[in-house]
Amino acid sequence: MGHGFEGTEEIEVPASVEDVWEAIATGPGIDSWFMGRNEVENGQVKLAFGEYRPTHEITAWDPPHHFKHDSGVEPDGRFIAYEFMVEGRDHGSTVLRMVTSGFLPGDDWADEFEAMKLGGALFWRTLVEYLHHFPGRTARPLTVFGPMISDWNAAWKTLDEALAEKLPGAVEYHRNAHTLGLRTERGMYRFLRGFHGPMIAAHHVFSGDESEQDWQSFLDTTLGEQK
Numbered sequence: 482m483g484h485g486f487e488g489t490e491e492i493e494v495p496a497s498v499e500d501v502w503e504a505i506a507t508g509p510g511i512d513s514w515f516m517g518r519n520e521v522e523n524g525q526v527k528l529a530f531g532e533y534r535p536t537h538e539i540t541a542w543d544p545p546h547h548f549k550h551d552s553g554v555e556p557d558g559r560f561i562a563y564e565f566m567v568e569g570r571d572h573g574s575t576v577l578r579m580v581t582s583g584f585l586p587g588d589d590w591a592d593e594f595e596a597m598k599l600g601g602a603l604f605w606r607t608l609v610e611y612l613h614h615f616p617g618r619t620a621r622p623l624t625v626f627g628p629m630i631s632d633w634n635a636a637w638k639t640l641d642e643a644l645a646e647k648l649p650g651a652v653e654y655h656r657n658a659h660t661l662g663l664r665t666e667r668g669m670y671r672f673l674r675g676f677h678g679p680m681i682a683a684h685h686v687f688s689g690d691e692s693e694q695d696w697q698s699f700l701d702t703t704l705g706e707q708k
Contacts, residue, residue, distance in 0.1 A: 482587070482588050482590075483558060483584060483585060483586040483587060483590060484584070484585045484590040484591075484594055485582075485583070485584045486581075486582065486583060486584070486585070486594065487580065487581070487582040487583075488580070488581050488582075488598075488601070489578065489579070489580050489581075490578070490579045490605050491576065491577070491578040491579075492576070492577055492609055493570065493574050493575070493576045493577075494574060494575055494576075494577060494609065494612040494613060494616075495573070495574050495612075495613060495616075496574070496575055496612040496613075496616040496617075497569075497573065497575060497616070498545050498546075498567055498568075498569040498575050499545060500575075500612070500616040500617045501545070501567050501575045501577055501612060501616075502544060502545035502546075502548075502567055503617070504608065504611060504612060504616070505548055505565045505567070505577075505608075506521060506542075506544065506545075506548045506565070507521055508520045508521050508522070509619045510619070511526075512619065512620060512621075512622045512685070513611055513615065513618065513619055513620040513622075513685050513687075514604070514607045514608040514610075514611040514620075514669075514685060515528075515604055515607075515608075516528070516530045516604065516622070516624070516683050517529050517530030517531070517533075517622060517624055517683070518530075518622055521539075524538065524539050525537060525538060525539060525550075526539060526550045530624060530683075531624065531626055535552055537550040537551055537552050537553075537563075538550060538551060538553060540562075541564065545567055546566065546567050546568070547564075547565070547566055547567070548564070548565045548567075549562065549563065549564040549565070550562070550563055551563070552583075554584075557586040557587070558584050558586045559583075559584060559585060559586050560583050560584055561581070561582070561583035562580075562581070562582050562583060563579065563580075563581055564579070564580040564581075564582075565577065565578070565579050566578040566579075566580075575612075577608075577612070579605065579608075581601060585597075592676075593676065595659075596659060596674070596676045599657050599658060599659040599660055599674075600659060600660060600673060602655070602657055602660070603655055603657070603659075603660040603662055603671060603673065606654060606655040606662060607654075607655070607662055607669055607671065607685070610654050610655075610662070610664055610669060611669070611685070614664065615687055618687050619687075620668055620669075620685035620686055620687050621685070621686045621687075622683070622684070622685055623682065623683075623684040623685075623686055623691070623692070623693045623696055624681070624682070624683050624684075624693065625681065625682040625683075625693050625696045625697045625700060626675065626679050626681055627679055627680040627681065627682065627697070627700030627701065627704055628679060628680060628700060628701060628704045628705050629678045629679050630674070630678060630679065630680055630704065633674060636680060636704055637661070639703060639704060640661070640672060640680070640703060640704065641661075643699070643703040644663065644670075647699065648663055648665055648670060650665065651663040651664065651665045651670065652664045652665070654669075658674075659673060659674040660672065660673050660674070666688075667686060667687060667688050667689050667691075668684060668685050668686035668687045668688070668689075669684065669685045670682070670684045671683045671684060671685075680700055680704055682696045682700060684696065
């Protein structure tokens, strides 16, 4: 059966057209808000997020106004595409429009679509936060796959309590059933319910020397009893 989808987001941000383009169409820019490590070169966008390492072909490139890339269609029909349209305003702000579209095959698409939709909401809100608070800056992406979780309600409660001590004064900029996003002066700290069971940390750090090993230890210590 399968499921085709398309979703559109649009917002005006207090960033220049050039800063918005850098954020959506360069490897260091995408590293600063999306997930994992990214490269944009030779007509392709490459992502490395744990074992997930897709390569997308760039299908529209009109700097600094229009950028689109997609996964190509697999034999079962699966694909995903991201399209960005950028328009400057007279008073120095920029309107950004993002369209996400694709197809999920099979009769069991609903759970995957829910996870994709909830995760996508976090990525969009992180991009918006980045363009409001860190435009033009480059973050270090930190990705950690933590313990497998059996009771997600308990895990989120435990994580909230631990983060109140680890990141005092952090601003919560996004939360839904599968994700949490916090912002400090140093960066953006995000936690996701992994589709196959682990708690994932996917942070963007602009200053300081914290490492993936630091966050691996934090997740293992905080949520290890959930294994």
